[in-house]
Amino acid sequence: MLRKVQYLFFIILFLPHLAAGQADNNSPYSRFGIGDIAHHSFGKNRALGGISFGLRDPNAIVIANPASLSARDTMSFLFEFGVIGKSTELSSGNLTDRFDDINFNHLAIAFPITKRLGTSIGIIPYSNQNYNIISTIREGDILYNPATGDLDCKYIGEGGINQFFIGNALKLNKNLSVGFNFSYLFGTLERIRTLSFVDRYDFYNSKYSDKTIIGDIKFDWGLQYTANLKHDLELTVGAIFSSNTKLSAKQEVLQENIVYSVDPGIYTDTVQNYTDDNGHIFLPGKIGAGFTLKKGDKLMIGADYYSQNWSDARFFGKSDSLKNANTIRGGIEFLPNSRDLRNYLNSIHYRIGGHYSNTYLQLSGEQITDFGISFGLGLPLRGSKSIFNIAFELGQRGTLDKNLIKEKYGILSFSLTLYDFWFLKPKFD
Known part of the structure; x- marks a missing residue:
């Protein structure tokens, strides 16, 4: 039990640093909306193309479908941490x-609360924004105006949104589970x-x-149904849903003219400076479904599909260059022989996937x-039962x-899932 307390203390201690350290490398496309939407993929499903909705594994944490959290063993405790590189x-015209x-x-x-109720707590990036774009207008360019001369335009974006979540799942019977984040x-x-x-x-x-x-709350819902088929086959189908979300937001706008003069030199003249403390951002709902088909612990295949109506999104009452989005993902996992203690290669999980x-x-x-x-x-x-996961994406x-x-882009991710026992009393000689 002491080890679990140490895990919890570690999370509480480092949450502020993890949230503050969130960033992503330069992407001009993060200029729009709320930035680049982060993958809600952990160690296992990241290598599987990101499939999540039908993924059900007692030794992995899957939060994209909270219903999967009821798959925990009665005494299991999972701790997972991941980083990505x-x-x-970037290419545009002749520039790279x-x-x-x-x-x-x-x-x-x-960890499990009861035999039927499972819980997960954690923090992940929700979106990232990071870009630094310099645009120059010189003589000979289409936008060049002799009256104004050469121009330098600079666009900078930084920051991001973090998601602290508490997921819960209830196993209604041996086949059906429901959950929410x-x-x-x-x-x-x-x-x-x-x-x-x-x-x-x-x-x-x-400038x-x-x-x-x-800063506001959000809910997501999910369900999973598992059926045992013939020839050691197990089929799990899942679905997720979230409704439109109205987030409270504060907007601070500052516009300045930078004035040059001999005395005192450079100073600024404020053109506008206002704060909207009661603004809102409307995020669209999300709906998706997926499945996995497993043959024992040797082979698993799965696929997901989801869509979001981003054309309905509003940012302080304004729209952006957004359109309805949809994604399809698929993945395969192969485990040669989990019981082979002599050949370590046979106990490795081999994974491949893709997305569009x-x-x-x-x-x-x-x-x-x-x-x-x-x-x-x-x-x-x-x-x-602990496992170290490596995934590479192109x-x-x-x-x-x-x-x-x-x-x-190329993404290399590492994660460590530590499996321990919950409420198991140690034995002493």
Whole structure:
């Protein structure tokens, strides 16, 4: 029991640091909406293309469908921590740039309350925003104006939204489980835009800052049904649902003109400065379904589909360049022989998956797509049910058509799932 208390203390101690440390590498597409929506994938399902809705495993934490939390063994206690590293290559026209980053991905625990009731507590990123774009207008460019001369425009975005969640699941009978996630979303999104006249000191340079501070609750629901078929086959189908969510948000806007003068030098002139303490952000509901088909513990295949009506989203009463989004995911896991104690390679979980998304972005009349493949390993720790998960993803988002940006990315993720026993009394000689 002392070890569980230590786990809980670790979570409480490091939650503020994990939340504050959230960031993602440079992506101009995170400029829109609430930024890049994070994957709610932990160690196992990240290598499986992200499948979650029909995934049911007593030795893994799956929060995308909270109904899966009832799969816990009566005395099991799971602790999981994960980090990801991402490398992104951005291309636009003849220009190419690359960015690398490593970050926290998730921290969670899961344990049973009763034989039928399971719980999970943790924190994950909900969305990330990070971009730094410099645009120059020079003589010969289409937008060049001789009256204003050369211009430098800079767009900066940073911050993100974190999700602290408490998930609960109830096993209604041996086949059917229902669950819900109670989440608190919190974080800050800041966007800064500057305009500088390179050759004209008699013009005012300008700086516009828009900061959004979010803090409110959100609910998600899920169910799973498991049926035992012939020939050692087990089918689990799952569904998830969340309704439209109205989040309380605070907006701080500051617009300044930067004035140059001989005396006293550089000073700012405030054009507008206001705060909206009673604003709201409307997030669209989400609906999805999926399945997994398992043959004993050797083979599992699964797939998910979900959609969200992002065209209904509103940010302080305004819409954005958003469109209804949908995603399909699939994955396969193979375990040669979990009982082979001589050959460690036979006890490794081998995983592969893929995804294709019509994202919620529509720019220049083009809906931005995101697709990729993933593969990974589940490396069991000898003498326990704990496991070390590795996943690697390769994907692409966007296009070079219509002067848009293409992102090629690679993601390497690591997670450790520690399995321990809950309320098990130690024996002494």
